[in-house]
Amino acid sequence: MTTKTNTAPAEQHESMFDAVLARLDVAAKIYGLSDDVANILRNPQKQVKVSIPVMMDNGKMQVFEGFRTVHSTILGPSKGGIRYAMDVCDDEVKALSAWMTFKCAVANLPYGGGKGGIKCNPREMSVGELERLTKAYTVAMADVFGVDRDIPAPDMGTSGREMAWLVDAYNKTHRGDFPGVTTGKPVGLGGSLGRDAATGRGVMISTLAALAKMKLDPKNVTAAVQGFGNVGSHAARLLNEQGIKICAIGDHTATLWNEKGIDIKAALDYVKANGNILKGFTGGVEIKPSELLTANVDVLVPAALQNVITEDVANNIKAKLIIEGANGPTTPEADPILQQKGVIVVPDILANGGGVTVSYFEWVQNKYGHYWTEAEVNTKHDASMNAAFENVWNNAEQYKTTMRIGAYIAALKKVELGIKAKGWY
Numbered sequence: 001m002t003t004k005t006n007t008a009p010a011e012q013h014e015s016m017f018d019a020v021l022a023r024l025d026v027a028a029k030i031y032g033l034s035d036d037v038a039n040i041l042r043n044p045q046k047q048v049k050v051s052i053p054v055m056m057d058n059g060k061m062q063v064f065e066g067f068r069t070v071h072s073t074i075l076g077p078s079k080g081g082i083r084y085a086m087d088v089c090d091d092e093v094k095a096l097s098a099w100m101t102f103k104c105a106v107a108n109l110p111y112g113g114g115k116g117g118i119k120c121n122p123r124e125m126s127v128g129e130l131e132r133l134t135k136a137y138t139v140a141m142a143d144v145f146g147v148d149r150d151i152p153a154p155d156m157g158t159s160g161r162e163m164a165w166l167v168d169a170y171n172k173t174h175r176g177d178f179p180g181v182t183t184g185k186p187v188g189l190g191g192s193l194g195r196d197a198a199t200g201r202g203v204m205i206s207t208l209a210a211l212a213k214m215k216l217d218p219k220n221v222t223a224a225v226q227g228f229g230n231v232g233s234h235a236a237r238l239l240n241e242q243g244i245k246i247c248a249i250g251d252h253t254a255t256l257w258n259e260k261g262i263d264i265k266a267a268l269d270y271v272k273a274n275g276n277i278l279k280g281f282t283g284g285v286e287i288k289p290s291e292l293l294t295a296n297v298d299v300l301v302p303a304a305l306q307n308v309i310t311e312d313v314a315n316n317i318k319a320k321l322i323i324e325g326a327n328g329p330t331t332p333e334a335d336p337i338l339q340q341k342g343v344i345v346v347p348d349i350l351a352n353g354g355g356v357t358v359s360y361f362e363w364v365q366n367k368y369g370h371y372w373t374e375a376e377v378n379t380k381h382d383a384s385m386n387a388a389f390e391n392v393w394n395n396a397e398q399y400k401t402t403m404r405i406g407a408y409i410a411a412l413k414k415v416e417l418g419i420k421a422k423g424w425y
């Protein structure tokens with residue numbers, strides 16, 4: 001039997017954690033955060049890295065790297081997704097965990113921030129391999145996760161299927177039934193109605209709130225959406241249902257443009273029947289992936305990757321409004337360019353907070369063993385997102401800054417209060 005380490009090189013990427021710190025520093029200065037609190041937030045509370053040997057279908061052993069970072073538990077148990085992708089690394093997980101601390105604070109949830117991931121390519125793995133990998137990762141993280149300690153959820157490359165495997169492995173390790181140890185589970189296994197579409201729904205609510213501030217009627221607005229996975233596909237559908245014309249969509253296999261508006265329902269039916277990819281869909285003309293970001297539309301929704309809106313892209317962007325469905329799609333260097341151009345950016349830690357908001361509802365339902373209707377979930381979600389949007393907008397106005405820095409300030413106010421009230425040694 002051969003033992004192989006999963007050593008494929010990570011894609012070259014700038015430090016995402018530095019991107020978090022860059023914004024944290026700007027917000028801390030404008031708000032006047034104490035150095036002690038800033039220092040605590042600059043350093044994640046706990047970082048765990050594990051090696052996970054998995055027997056592959058070909059009879060060979062492969063060792064995967066698994067990560068979990070708890071950035072903060074000041075406001076409650078750490079909360080954050082698990083990502084399966086080849087560029088998962090310490091830096092990325094650290095950055096995403098810090099964003100979760102700020103996102104949960106912005107959404108006014110009783111949670112801290114965490115994030116996890118496995119460096120792997122789920123698209124090239126069989127279902128059996130993914131199940132073994134997920135369960136082995138869960139066992140390796142058995143002392144990190146916990147209903148009231150650290151609560152994962154799906155992220156890029158994972159879904160309700162992986163969360164059901166995670167619960168199974170956690171239950172067997174801890175000899176009980178702990179549905180609240182993760183969120184984003186399938187409905188019927190403790191999952192919440194509305195969770196699957198929640199992040200896309202939050203993107204839609206944020207878009208409508210921003211358009212109202214800009215005095216624009218959604219029916220006269222066009223949009224481009226990058227990514228057609230969980231966030232992008234639901235966002236495109238829900239925005240379209242509000243009358244917004246979606247002129248461009250794209251995933252890792254194809255990018256399409258249609259000036260008259262893409263038939264989103266047809267695109268959804270197509271991906272469902274074709275292995276979840278857009279390649280081959282004929283509802284628009286193929287354009288280069290980079291053209292989607294600078295397309296002639298009013299609203300841009302990056303809902304796939306980090307670091308795609310660079311200085312260069314920012315200089316060429318035509319959209320008046322960017323709604324960050326993905327985590328970290330804009331580089332810190334692009335921020336001032338967009339600000340100078342008058343582009344409103346609804347930042348990730350606000351715009352994609354709908355997912356963790358309904359995750360929180362799922363966790364509450366698990367604790368009570370009583371489940372809400374989809375309409376109840378959506379009503380509570382919409383109210384929560386609208387309140388978070390108003391709070392961030394008001395902070396941005398009060399401190400005469402962007403919505404991104406306004407969101408950081410809104411989060412810092414809450415986290416600082418928690419840190420100071422609890423004290424330290």
Ligand code: NAD
Pocket residue numbers: 154155156157158199226227228229230231232250251252253289303304305306325326327328352353355356
């Ligand atoms: P997903 O795996 O369901 O979908 C990812 C999508 O991105 C797919 O359509 C994929 O084809 C596309 N993609 C990958 N590489 C691409 C490329 N080079 N160009 C264009 N498209 C590409 O993931 P998701 O859950 O939709 O997550 C997307 C982003 O949203 C991530 O940044 C994630 O952290 C963030 N997010 C997700 C949630 C959630 O609830 N799922 C919540 C908050 C934030």
